[in-house]
Amino acid sequence: MAALIELKHLKKYFPTSKGALHAVDDVSFSIEEGTTLGVVGESGCGKSTLGRTIIHLHESTDGQIIYRGKDMC
Ligand SMILES: Nc1ncnc2c1ncn2[C@@H]1O[C@H](COP(=O)(O)OP(=O)(O)OP(=O)(O)O)[C@@H](O)[C@H]1O
Ligand SMILES: [Mg+2]
Numbered sequence: 001m002a003a004l005i006e007l008k009h010l011k012k013y014f015p016t017s018k019g020a021l022h023a024v025d026d027v028s029f030s031i032e033e034g035t036t037l038g039v040v041g042e043s044g045c046g047k048s049t050l051g052r053t054i055i056h057l058h059e060s061t062d063g064q065i066i067y068r069g070k071d072m073c
Pocket of ligand 1: 014021023041042043044045046047048049050
């Protein structure tokens with residue numbers, strides 16, 4: 001079955017006065033339709049930024065977000 005959504009090497013870096021903050025750094029996975037994926041990690045590891053980048057509240061720094069076969073980046 002084709003993936004509903006696929007991430008390939010997704011990155012989101014925030015500029016800071018000390019350089020780039022790598023909030024999401026090279027995340028790849030795919031989710032099949034009708035399934036779920038949990039994201040677990042310590043506070044500040046980038047879970048919310050990952051979600052926000054997937055739904056384009058943030059512009060990705062690099063990588064691909066493919067939804068129903070269409071590249072959304
Ligand atoms: N808009 C932003 N500008 C700059 N840095 C940000 C921004 N949003 C998040 N960050 C930084 O990116 C990193 C990841 O934050 P994020 O909120 O994605 O973590 P989280 O895993 O969702 O944490 P929590 O479990 O506390 O919700 C943190 O270092 C955070 O300070
Ligand atoms: Mg969060």
